[in-house]
Amino acid sequence: MTHRILLLPGDHIGPEIVAEAERLLRALSADFGLDAELEYAHLGGCAVDAEGDPFPATTRRLAESADAILLGAVGGPQWDDRPRDQRPETGLLKIRSTLGLFANLRPAMLFPELAAASSLRPDVVAGLDILIVRELVGGIYFGQPRGLRTRDDGVREGFNTLVYGADEIERIGHAAFQAAARRGGRLCSVDKANVLESSELWRGVMTDLAARYPQVELSHMYVDNAAMQLVRDPNQFDVIVTGNLFGDVLSDCAAMLTGSIGMLPSASLDDGGRGLYEPVHGSAPDIAGRGLANPLATLLSVAMMLRHSLDEAALADRVEQAVARVLADGYRTADLATDPARAADTRTMGQAVVNALYH
Ligand SMILES: NC(=O)c1ccc[n+]([C@@H]2O[C@H](COP(=O)([O-])OP(=O)(O)OC[C@H]3O[C@@H](n4cnc5c(N)ncnc54)[C@H](O)[C@@H]3O)[C@@H](O)[C@H]2O)c1
Numbered sequence: 001m002t003h004r005i006l007l008l009p010g011d012h013i014g015p016e017i018v019a020e021a022e023r024l025l026r027a028l029s030a031d032f033g034l035d036a037e038l039e040y041a042h043l044g045g046c047a048v049d050a051e052g053d054p055f056p057a058t059t060r061r062l063a064e065s066a067d068a069i070l071l072g073a074v075g076g077p078q079w080d081d082r083p084r085d086q087r088p089e090t091g092l093l094k095i096r097s098t099l100g101l102f103a104n105l106r107p108a109m110l111f112p113e114l115a116a117a118s119s120l121r122p123d124v125v126a127g128l129d130i131l132i133v134r135e136l137v138g139g140i141y142f143g144q145p146r147g148l149r150t151r152d153d154g155v156r157e158g159f160n161t162l163v164y165g166a167d168e169i170e171r172i173g174h175a176a177f178q179a180a181a182r183r184g185g186r187l188c189s190v191d192k193a194n195v196l197e198s199s200e201l202w203r204g205v206m207t208d209l210a211a212r213y214p215q216v217e218l219s220h221m222y223v224d225n226a227a228m229q230l231v232r233d234p235n236q237f238d239v240i241v242t243g244n245l246f247g248d249v250l251s252d253c254a255a256m257l258t259g260s261i262g263m264l265p266s267a268s269l270d271d272g273g274r275g276l277y278e279p280v281h282g283s284a285p286d287i288a289g290r291g292l293a294n295p296l297a298t299l300l301s302v303a304m305m306l307r308h309s310l311d312e313a314a315l316a317d318r319v320e321q322a323v324a325r326v327l328a329d330g331y332r333t334a335d336l337a338t339d340p341a342r343a344a345d346t347r348t349m350g351q352a353v354v355n356a357l358y359h
């Protein structure tokens with residue numbers, strides 16, 4: 001059956017890294033039996049410019065009928081002063097919520113060759129293999145009311161609402177317990193239950209769910225401590241489950257353990273297997289157009305797509321092994337290189353991964 005894959009390059013480095021994903025997908029189709037048809041659409045700032053909407057109806061139609069979606073990244077300073085409904089990030093939030101992609105899997109693992117690229121000591125990050133399960137379509141990102149207003153005393157204020165229903169907590173809880181059961185059997189739920197009612201409920205629901213997963217050991221941690229523990233001793237974690245905002249922050253923090261934010265892939269899944277795949281990093285306007293972007297997070301996101309949405313686990317393994325091989329062979333983009341002057345550019349790295357598929 002032909003898989004219909006929708007590519008959303010997005011903004012700034014987005015098109016540069018998605019071009020490498022396309023090269024990889026075309027090689028998998030030509031020589032490794034992947035039956036895929038690629039389509040393209042606008043999302044983010046490019047969609048605002050081309051169609052006047054960060055998540056246009058045409059993109060929505062293609063997204064709803066695709067078997068899987070690959071996103072580069074969206075956003076950039078040229079759109080930062082737009083009204084919120086005209087901002088690139090709003091397009092990303094809308095596609096996530098419209099498609100019901102509530103389960104965001106953000107694995108952080110260290111390729112042994114990159115131990116020296118991490119900002120932490122090699123002995124602290126050795127063997128790192130953790131999974132952050134972030135709730136993606138609720139919490140303070142989506143709560144109502146929200147807005148900006150002027151108080152009676154003339155002072156402006158901005159406000160947002162952090163709300164989680166027990167049903168939303170339960171479904172992300174199930175996804176996380178199931179992931180932990182398939183991995184090391186340990187789940188740490190991260191919250192701020194000492195201060196927030198929404199976290200009090202979160203903790204209670206996670207505790208109740210634990211009875212249904214006797215093979216998983218559940219623990220709880222406050223988010224401030226979790227941020228500290230992630231850099232003190234990251235290997236104490238197996239799977240972390242947390243809300244939308246805490247997961248956003250903790251996953252960028254976990255990224256640095258692996259050597260670079262350019263290494264972290266992600267999958268955003270609904271409850272039926274449809275998924276949107278994207279690197280955890282953003283559109284990096286500071287390095288766009290110069291061949292400096294590390295494409296590996298995007299190529300590893302393709303591997304996650306092959307595994308989670310396309311039922312092509314053997315091809316996913318092949319892509320991950322190809323990434324491991326190019327790192328072992330010494331290829332480094334500037335973000336990973338000890339000598340940036342000798343770094344591989346985006347295209348060289350992408351082509352090296354394609355070449356390594358054949359070994
Ligand atoms: N999923 C997304 O599309 C997404 C995620 C995060 C941020 N953003 C948007 O991206 C824009 C820039 O945000 P930011 O600067 O805070 O975060 P960012 O992740 O884009 O960049 C942070 C730093 O990491 C570097 N970096 C990021 N990806 C890299 C890669 N693949 N290779 C090498 N270096 C890389 C950048 O050069 C920058 O120095 C903003 O508009 C933001 O809203 C989008």
Ligand SMILES: CC(C)[C@H](C(=O)O)[C@@H](O)C(=O)O
Nearest residue numbers: 075089090092093248280282
């Ligand atoms: C761009 C922004 C909306 C997004 C988020 O906060 O979810 C990004 O930071 C991410 O991590 O995917």
Ligand SMILES: [Mg+2]
Nearest residue numbers: 248249252280
């Ligand atoms: Mg983020």
